[in-house]
Amino acid sequence: WAADTIKVGILHSLSGTMAISETTLKDAMLMMIDDLNKQGGLLGKQVEPVVVDPASNWPLFAEKARELLEKDKVDVMFGCWTSVSRKSVLPVVEDLNGLLFYPVQYEGEESSRNVFYTGAAPNQQAIPAVDYLMNDLGVKRWVLAGTDYVYPRTTNKILEQYLIDKGVAPADIMVNYTPFGHADWQTIVSDVKKFGSAGKKTAVVSTINGDANVPFYKELANQGIKANDIPVVAFSVGEEELAGIDTKPLVGHLAAWNYFMSEDSPANAAFIKKWHAFTKDTKRVTNDPMEAHFIGFNMWVQAVRQAGTTDVDAVRQAMYGQKVANLTGGVSEMMPNHHITKPVLIGEIQPDGQFATVWQTEGLVAGDAWSDFIPESKKLNADWTYPWVCGNCEKPKFAPLAGM
Amino acid sequence: MLTCTDVHLHYGASHTLRGVGLKAEKGRVTCLMGRNGVGKTSLLGAVMGMHPVSGGAITWEGDDITRLPTHQRARRGIAYVPQGREIFPRLTVRENLETGFACLPRALRHLPDEIFDLFPVLRDMLHRRGGDLSGGQQQQLAIARALVTKPRLLVLDEPTEGIQPSIIKDIERVIRLLGSRGDMAILLVEQYFEFARDLADDYAVMDRGEIVMAGAAVAMEEAEVRKHLTV
Amino acid sequence: MGPITRRLIALESKRGWAVLLAVFAFAAVAVPLLNVLLPPDHALHVPTYMVQLLGKFLCYAMLALALDLIWGFAGVLSLGHGAFFALGGYAMGMYMMRQIGERGVYGNADLPDFMVFLNWGELPWYWWGFDSFWFAALMAVAVPGLLAFVFGWLAFRSRITGVYLSIITQAMTYALMLAFFRNEMGFGGNNGLTDFKDILGYSLSADGTKIGLYVATVIALTLAYLVSRFIVGSRLGRILLAVRDAESRVRFIGHSVTGAKLFAFTVSAMIAGVAGALYVPQVGIINPSEFSPAQSIEVAIWAAVGGRGTLFGPILGALSVNGAKSFFTGAAPEVWLFFLGGLFVVVTLFLPKGLVGLASAARRLKRPTLPVTKEEPRNA
C-alpha cells in the first residue's frame, strides 16, 4: 500500500485521571512531527499524526491501539504512561506486529519484540538514586513510600534487596503503601517524621504516583519536614508535577530522572525554544518522558531512513545501535533489549519549580529489562537481535522471521 | 368573582374536563358535587393552575388567570385545601402553617389565633412533624394552612374527609361564617350530601367532565342531584 | 407442550420473536460471515477488530441488561454491578493465566508471572482449580452470584432501600477495587491479569477464536435477555414492579419483598458475571479499575440512555453510548467529552424514556397497553 503519508499513532490519554500527565506528551509528539515535516518529512512523504484518546481507561487503550493499527494503519505508535495501559496494549501490538514506543520510567520485568522502552528501567533511576543518598548524603534509614501498585512494589522490592545487600538493617527500612489518589497524608507524614527522629540520617524514597503527590508535598511542607532533615527523592515527580505545587517550602527535595529541563545543553535549549514556540506559552515546562519521546522518535526516524521503509520488521532491525543525541548532552543508544542508554541525574527542587542537577552518573547507563535483584529474573536474557530472537528466555525462542 | 368558561383539560389522551363553566361569588359558598372520577379535583386543579388547561378561560377578580403560574394565583388570594391533605411531612406543624406566609406582606406574617380556636389539637402539636399526625389531624392542618394565607377565594376539596364529627361541625360553622362575611368566595367539593346541602348557597353537579346541573341551592332538586351521585 | 414452553413462547409477541430472531441472526451469523467471506476491501466487509469491538460492546450490553433487571424492574439501583462483572472477569482471567503455563516470561508453570517476580512461594489456595475451564466458568457465575446473594440478603433483610442501597453497593465495589489493587491479594494488583495466550486450547490471537468468542457473546446475551424477559413477564416480575412503587405495601399483601429482590439481584449478578467472563478474553486484560465506582455508574448511564425498565433499551444504550465513545475518542479526541456529555443531556431532556422511548412512542399508537397485561382483562 502506497500510502502518501506515513502515519504515526499517538496513544495518550487526553481525558480522565492520566490526562494530567499524558496530554503534554501528545503535544510534544505533535511538535516533533510538525518539525520533521517542516524539514521535508520522511522518505519523501509527510508524516501524519493520528491522535486518539484512550481516556485513562485500560481496555480502551487496547481498543484504540487495535483501531490505530488495523483501521488507521499507522506505522508506529507512541504512547501509554501507566504500566497497566502498556500491559493492555501489549497483546495487541504483538498480535498485529506493531511498534510501540513507551516513554515512561517503569518497573522493568518485561521485554517485548514490539515495544521500545525509552523511559528508565529501575537500574537507570532507582538504584543510582539510592546510591547517591547513601554515599553522598550519608542516609542510613530509609522510608520507601509508594502508591500501592506494581511499579512501586517492584521498585521497592528491588531497592529493599539492594539496601539489605548493602548492609542496611531491616529495622531501618520502613515501607508504606497508599491507595491511588491518596489525599490525606497527615498520618503518614507524621510517621515519617517519627521514623526519622531516631538519630540516623533518614530519607524518603517516593514512588508515589500522580495526583497524590500534591497533597503529599503540601503536607510535608506544612509539617515542616525540610529537605536537609529528611530529604525525599521521588521517581515520579517531574517538572510537570511541580508546576502544580508551590515549591518554595520544598526546596532541596530530590528527584531522580534522566533529564531535567534545567539541563544546560544547546540541544536542550533548542528543544525548549521549539516547545515554547509550538505551545505559544513560555511557561510550559518540559520533562523526562518528553525527552524519552524525543529520543525514541528520532531513533525511529533514523531507523526508517536507514531501512528505507516503515515496515515494522525492517525498522526493528535497524533500530539496534541507533544513536541519538539526547538533551542532556550525551548520545543515547538503542540496545538489543529495546532499552536505551541514559544518564542518571539527581536534581534538587528549586524555588522556581525547576530541578538543579546535583549529581549525575559518569557515563550513560544501559537499561536492564530484567532486574539483577530479582532471583527469577536475573537469569533471563533480553536480546532481540536478528536472528537470535529472544526476549525473555535463556535460549532462542522465535524462529527467524520470514523474509528477513 | 371566579369564573370558569368552557374549560377543557386533558391527561394525555383522555379528555377529562369537557367545557366546564362555573362561577363562585364572594360572600357565597359554591358546592361542587359528583361521583368519583368525574373530574372535580381536576377542575379545582385547573383553577389552581396545577395542571394546564387545554382550552377555556378562568378569571378571578376580573383578571384572566388562565395562564398564571400557581404561586401567582396564591398571591392573588386563592388558597387551596387539596384532596389527600398534601401536608409537608418533614416540616413541623408550625412550619407547615408558616409556608402560608409566602404570599403575605411581611407585616401580616403571624399565625392568627382563630386557627387554634378552630383546631385546638394543632396548638398542642406545633412542634410535631406534619407527617406524623393522624389522618384527621393532617386534614385539619391542611385547612388551617390555607386560612393562614388570608384568602379571598378558598378552594376546598373534600375537606371533611377523615375528620371526626364534632370538628366537621366546627368546620361547617367556620365555612358558613367565612362565607357570610362577604369578602371571600368559597368553592367546595363535597361528597357528603347533607353537609354540602346545608352549606351551599350555590351548587353545581358534575358528571363525566361536564357540569350537568347548577344553580342556587334554594332551588336545588335533591332527588335530581342524588341521581347524578348514584351509579 | 408444557406450560413452561407455552410461557416461553408467550414471552414475546409474534413480531417480537421475529425481530429478536432477525437481530440474533444478523449478529450471530451475518456479522461473522461478512468478516470471513468478504474480501477486506469490500464495502460490506466487517474487519476483525470491528467484530471484536462489537463483542466487547455486547458484554457491556449484557451488563446493562443485568442492571436493568434489578433497577428497571425492582427499583434497586445497584451502583456496584461492575463488581459482579469484574469478578466474573477475574474468574475467566485466572483460568487463562493458568493456561499460560510455561509460556510466561519466567517459564514457571506453577506460578503466574506477577507472583514470580514478587516472590510468591506457591500458588494461593483460591487459585486452585482454575486450571479447569469448567471450574472457572462455574466460578464466573457462582462467585458473583454468591456475593450478590449474601450482600443482598443482608441488605434487603435490613430493608436498605433507595440511595442507601446504591451507596452501599458502591462502597462494596469500591472496597473490592482497593482490595484488588493490593498486590498481597494475589490478583496481580493494578496491572491485573494480562498476557493471556489461549482459551480452551485456541489461540486468542487467531481470528477464528475472536469470532468464536463474539458468537458466544451474542448467544449468551440472547439467553440472558430471554431469561430476564421470562422473569419480568412472570408474576414475580409484577411483584418486582410493585416493590419499585410501594415496597411496604407489597409486604401487607403477603409477598416477600426480600425474596423477590434477592432473587432478581442474584440472577442479575450472575448475568453480569457471565458478561465479565466473556469480556476478558476479548479485551485481553482484567484489572481492578473494572471495580471502580465510576465504571458502575456508567452502566446505569447506559441503561438510562437506552431506556430503563425495558430490557431491550439498556442493550441499545450500552451499544450506542460505547459506540459513540469509541467513535468520538478517535474522531474528536480533544473535545469528545462535550459530545458525549451533550448527548446525555439531550437524551434526558428530549427522550425521557430513552432511546427505546422513540420506538415505543411510535408503536404505542397501535398497541394500547403493555404486552403482558393486555390479554388479561379480555379473558376476565
Added chain:
Amino acid sequence: MSRILAALGVLVALMFAPLAPAHADDAAFAAAVAGLDQKSFPKRAEAVATLGTLGHARTETVLRALADGTLFARKEDRQVVIGRLSGDAYSLSDAATGAPAGSAPSGELAKIIANNQMRGQIQDILGRFLLFSTDAEDRIRAADQVLSNPDASAVAQVRNALKTENEPAVRQRLERALAAALLSGGGTTEERLAAVQTLGNTNEPALRGLIQRTAANDADDAVRAAATSALAAIDRRLVFLDMGQNLVFGLSLGSVLLLAAIGLAITFGVMGVINMAHGEMIMLGAYTTFVVQQAFRAYLPPDLFGLYLVVAVPMAFVVAGAVGVAMERSVIRFLYGRPLETLLATWGISLMLQQAIRSSFGATNREVANPAWMSGAMDFLGLTLTTNRIVIIIFAAAVVLALAAFLRWSAMGLNMRAVTQNRSMAAAMGIPTGRVDALTFGLGSGIAGVAGVALSQVSNVSPSLGQGYIVDSFMVVVFGGVGSLWGTVVGAMSLGIVNKFLEPYSGAVLAKILVLVIIILFIQKRPRGLFALRGRFVE
C-alpha cells in the same frame, strides 16, 4: 565530616568573639568565596565549611545569598557575585568584598547552586550566629536548630548563650538544647543524668530518639537506667498524644470530607437531585481560587497576597453558584421527580464541565499556594497542628453553622424545604417554586464552590479534581442520613476519625477498605443513615 568542621569553625570563631569578628583574613575569605564556584558539590561544601571557620563579617551575607540562590559566577571571568534582579538584568556586587560589580543579564551568569548538604551546613552556621540575635524569635529558632541537630560541639555556645538569656521561653529551649547536646556526647555523668531529667518531660520525637539511644548506648549504668525510665514515661504520654493526634487528624480529614459533601447535602440531601456534577462545582471553586490568586500575583502588591483567599471564597461561591443556577434553569428543572434522569443529565454536564476546564486551563495541575498564614504548623500540648488543617476545620464549622442557621431560620430556608417536600403544594401556598429551586441549587453549588477554595489548599487543582470527591461525598451524605445536615456533619467526622484511628494499625489502603466495610455493616443497623429521619411518613 564537613559539618563537624563547620561547627568547629564556628566554635573557634565564637570563642574569640561572640559576634562576628571584623578583621579576619580578607584574602582567605576571598579564596573561600571563589572556591564556591566549582563543579563538584563536595568541593563546594568544603568551601562553605571554610567560610564558616573564617567567621568573616561577610560570611553571613555570602552564605545567605548562596542559600537563597542569588549567588552567581559571572561566566566571562568566573567572578563570584551576588545578584539582585532589577528589571531584566541583575545588578551585581562582588561577593567577597561587597563592591558593586556592574550588571548583567541572566544569560551571562551561572547560578551557584547549593545542595541539600550545603544548605544544612549554612543553616548550622547561620543558626548558631542567631543564638545571640537580639530578636527572641531568632534565638528560639537557633535553639531549636541545636535541638533538632544536637551535637556535642554546641555545648559551649549554648552555655554561653544561657549566661545572658533572660527570656524564659528561650531559656527553656536553650536548656533543652544544652541537655540534648550534652547527651549527644561530651557531658559528664552528672550532667548527663541531669540532662535525662530535663528531657524526660518532653515529647518531641527527636528527643525521644536521643533518650532511646542514651538508654541503649550510654556508658554509665545509672544514666542508662534513668534514660530507660524516662523513655517509659515518655512512651506512656505518647500513647495519649498519639490518640490526640489521631483525633486531630481525624477531625481534619472529617472536615475535608464535610466540606466536600456539604453542598451535596443541599442539592441531593434537601432537593433530592442526584447531582453527579457536584464534584465539578468543587472544581470550579478551586479554579476560581487559582484565578483569583493569579490576579493577586499579577496586579496587587505581594504583601496583599495572603488575602487572596478572603476574596476567593465569595468569588467561588458566586461562580459555582451561578453555574448551578444556570444548570438548574436549563436542565434540572425539567427533571424534578425523575431522579434517574437527573443522574444522567448531571453526569453529562459533569463531563462537559471537565472538558471545558481542560480546554481552557489545560489538563495539568494548577498551582495554588498556601498563603503564609496558612502554612506551617504549631505546637499544641505536644501535638503538631498544621495551620492549614486547623483553618480548614474552623472554616468547615463556620460553613456548616451558617448554612444550618440559614435553613433553620430564614424564610428562604423554609421555602426550600417546603418546595422539595411537595412541589405543587408549595406552589399552591404561594411559594415561587421555580425561583426557590434555582436558588437552592445555586446555594448548594455555591457551597460546593466554597469547599473548592478550601480543598485547593490541601489537594491538587486539576480538571478531574471533582471526580476524586464525588464518591466520598455521596458516601458521607448517605451515611449521615439523607436530608439531615447534622447527619452529614457527624457522618463526615466519624468517617474521618475512624479512618485515622485505623490507619496507624492497618495502613492507609486497608484503613480505607475497612471504613467502607464499616459503612456497609453500619447501614445494616441503620438502614436510613446515622441521623435517620424517623416517623410514620418514611415508609
Added chain:
Amino acid sequence: MREAHGSILYLDGVSVSFDGFKALNSLSLIIEPGELRTIIGPNGAGKTTMMDVITGKTRPDVGAVLYDGEVDLTKQSEERIAIMGIGRKFQKPTVFENLTVFENLELALAGERRTFAVLFAQLSGTQRDRIAEILATIRLTARAGEKAGTLSHGQKQWLEIGMLLAQDPRLMLLDEPVAGMTDAETEQTAELLVGIAKERSVIVVEHDMEFVRTLASKVTVLHEGSVLAEGSLAHVQADERVIEVYLGR
C-alpha cells in the same frame, strides 16, 4: 390468656409511644371470629396506630397481640401476618401506581407467595373469574388495563378495597373505607361489608356515622389510645364523654 382462646384477635395492654407521646395507652380489645366491629374515635385517638400494630408495621412497647388465640403478632413480619390472613386497607390509599388495575388485584389475590413459585405461577380460570367479579364489584372493569396511578382518589379507595377482597383474609382491617365516596357508594360499601362479615372478621374504622349506623355492629370508641366506650351505636352515642370528645353537640 383464657380470654384469648377462641378469639381471632386479642389485644391486651398494648402501648405505643413516639418520642414520649403515647399513641396507644394500654389498649385492650377482643374480636371474635365472624365479628364485624366498628371503631370510632377522635382524630389522633390511635385507630390507625392500632392497625399498624396488628399488621406488624409498628411494634408495641408493651402488650400482647394475639391472632387466632395463639400467634403472637408482635413477633411476626408483615409478610407473615398477611399470609396468615390479616388484610388491610390503608387510610391513605396506596396502590401500585405503575401496575394496571388488573395486576394490582392479581398480586393481592390469595395463593402462592413463595418466591420461586410466583416465578412460574399462572392465573387459573377460577382466579380470573374471581378478579373479574371483584372488578365488577369495585366498578373498575372498564379501567382494568389502565395504570392504577391514573385513577381518581375515590377510585383508588375502591381499588384498595378490591385488593383486600382479592386477598381473601380471615381478618380484614379497613381504615376509613368510605372517605371520599358518595352517599350511595357508602351504602353499597356497608352492604358489602356486612355480607363479608358473615364469613370472616372485619374491623372498620370510620368517622361517617351514617355508615356506622348501617353496619349495625358493636362499636368501640377509642380515645387517647385506649377504649373509652363500647357497645351498640345507640349506646355509645348517648355516652356523654363520647359526645364531648368525639361527636360534638
